[in-house]
Amino acid sequence: MIFGKTKLELKVGIFVFVGLIILAIFILSIGGFKTWSSGYRININFNFVNGVKVGAPVRFSGVDVGEVKRVSLSFVPEESRSNVRLGIWLRNNIKIPVDSSVWVNTLGLLGEKYVEIMPGNNYASCLKANESLTGKDPLPMHQIFNRAENILHNLDEGIARIVNKEGSLGKLIYDDDIYNQLDALVTDIRNHPWKLFYKTREKK
Amino acid sequence: MIFTDFFITIGHRIISCMSFFGGLSNLAGQTIYLTFKPPYKWQRIFEQAKKAGNESFPIVALVALFIGFIFALQTAYFMQRIGSEIYIASLVALTVVRELGPVITALIVAGRVGASNTAELGSMQVTEQIDALETLATNPVKYLVVPRFVALSVMLPVLTLYANIIGILGSYIICVFKLGITSSMYMNVTFDALLYKDLFTGLFKAWIFGMVIALISCYEGFNVEGGAEGVGKATTRSVVFTFIMIIAADCFFTALFYFIFP
Numbered sequence: 001m002i003f004g005k006t007k008l009e010l011k012v013g014i015f016v017f018v019g020l021i022i023l024a025i026f027i028l029s030i031g032g033f034k035t036w037s038s039g040y041r042i043n044i045n046f047n048f049v050n051g052v053k054v055g056a057p058v059r060f061s062g063v064d065v066g067e068v069k070r071v072s073l074s075f076v077p078e079e080s081r082s083n084v085r086l087g088i089w090l091r092n093n094i095k096i097p098v099d100s101s102v103w104v105n106t107l108g109l110l111g112e113k114y115v116e117i118m119p120g121n122n123y124a125s126c127l128k129a130n131e132s133l134t135g136k137d138p139l140p141m142h143q144i145f146n147r148a149e150n151i152l153h154n155l156d157e158g159i160a161r162i163v164n165k166e167g168s169l170g171k172l173i174y175d176d177d178i179y180n181q182l183d184a185l186v187t188d189i190r191n192h193p194w195k196l197f198y199k200t201r202e203k204k
Numbered sequence: 205m206i207f208t209d210f211f212i213t214i215g216h217r218i219i220s221c222m223s224f225f226g227g228l229s230n231l232a233g234q235t236i237y238l239t240f241k242p243p244y245k246w247q248r249i250f251e252q253a254k255k256a257g258n259e260s261f262p263i264v265a266l267v268a269l270f271i272g273f274i275f276a277l278q279t280a281y282f283m284q285r286i287g288s289e290i291y292i293a294s295l296v297a298l299t300v301v302r303e304l305g306p307v308i309t310a311l312i313v314a315g316r317v318g319a320s321n322t323a324e325l326g327s328m329q330v331t332e333q334i335d336a337l338e339t340l341a342t343n344p345v346k347y348l349v350v351p352r353f354v355a356l357s358v359m360l361p362v363l364t365l366y367a368n369i370i371g372i373l374g375s376y377i378i379c380v381f382k383l384g385i386t387s388s389m390y391m392n393v394t395f396d397a398l399l400y401k402d403l404f405t406g407l408f409k410a411w412i413f414g415m416v417i418a419l420i421s422c423y424e425g426f427n428v429e430g431g432a433e434g435v436g437k438a439t440t441r442s443v444v445f446t447f448i449m450i451i452a453a454d455c456f457f458t459a460l461f462y463f464i465f466p
Contacts (some may be wrong), residue, residue: 005247012253015261019362022369026403029395 040129046084048137052113060117066090095126102135238346252355256317268367272374294397300371309367310413314446318421322442325425326435353418360414361407405461
């Protein structure tokens with residue numbers, strides 16, 4: 001049996017121990033057990049990644065299967081360009097065909113960035129640990145805006161011409177002439193429907 | 205004459221405020237020094253730990269559960285209007301772990317343990333037992349304050365962990381059984397919202413609150429003057445000052461963490 005002093009220490013010990021278990025539960029749940037489940041790493045090369053950060057999710061066929069562990073920037077002297085290499089951690093049971101396409105996608109228009117992997121067909125050869133894949137570069141936001149701006153600019157010019165009664169569309173809308181002529185035509189045909197069947201003789 | 209009285213009052217207030225913080229810092233310095241100086245009084249630390257931890261647990265658990273209920277219901281009132289009930293889970297998780305868990309636990313422990321510390325030490329002071337300890341070559345700070353200091357600073361984070369999990373459980377009960385959020389969805393959203401820094405800044409604050417409670421309650425206990433009435437006054441002052449200091453420290457550390465861990 002346990003008496004006095006030992007019993008007191010036992011009670012305090014149990015209390016603190018349960019507290020530590022709760023702490024462990026919190027830590028494991030926040031970390032999402034990722035650190036302890038086994039997986040492998042692959043690398044994906046990009047020219048531009050649009051702000052992907054360490055910890056960004058990786059989706060394969062739209063399912064979260066891993067995360068970005070490392071983002072490193074290096075210079076490739078042979079091709080004289082900068083290369084962004086994303087070190088990606090994937091769960092062990094995920095097989096990535098070598099002909100998969102990879103790009104950086106965004107949740108919503110300005111939301112969080114993630115790496116999207118669209119599976120290819122060649123399941124005979126899958127990526128192994130530390131192998132690399134080349135990703136498709138996302139279109140930078142400013143290019144999208146530039147293109148939208150060009151389109152809007154052209155549209156604007158067209159509309160301005162219509163508003164200024166220039167061009168055939170402008171004349172069609174603003175000129176009464178064609179309306180009057182159409183009106184006259186319709187009235188004429190109503191009054192003399194036989195004109196539609198009457199073939200005028202060519203004058204010589 | 206009335207002006208003189210006015211300035212005398214101001215001067216008196218300032219001096220008593222200075223002497224309070226001065227005495228508190230003095231006690232804090234001695235306590236921290238003596239905490240690390242052997243011999244360690246394990247038995248006395250365990251006694252205080254049981255008083256501060258195990259015996260405070262039921263009330264902390266009860267209050268945390270109710271806080272969880274209340275928070276879920278109050279946020280549901282608005283969240284249902286904008287159709288995002290699922291964010292109740294993340295709101296509750298963040299609020300309880302970052303703020304309410306540590307602060308509510310600290311306030312309960314301050315009322316329960318801090319008040320009893322002051323009353324105990326205060327009655328020892330008025331019956332001259334503290335002087336008796338000194339004549340027996342026992343340092344009263346080592347013998348009385350250090351065990352309370354160590355016990356409270358260890359037990360408050362532990363109690364906060366309990367309060368966190370019970371608070372989340374309380375809101376879980378409301379969300380799952382009343383608002384129709386599924387259990388696994390609730391858990392996912394809760395732990396998606398939380399980061400390590402949320403948990404650890406909360407626990408750090410709890411640790412600071414533990415030390416604040418121990419130091420202020422013991423300081424007030426040591427400085428009791430007069431008889432039984434003095435003990436009563438000191439207990440009131442102790443609880444009031446502890447509450448103010450807890451909220452002030454909370455404000456300070458929340459602002460600090462906000463700027464250093466954005």
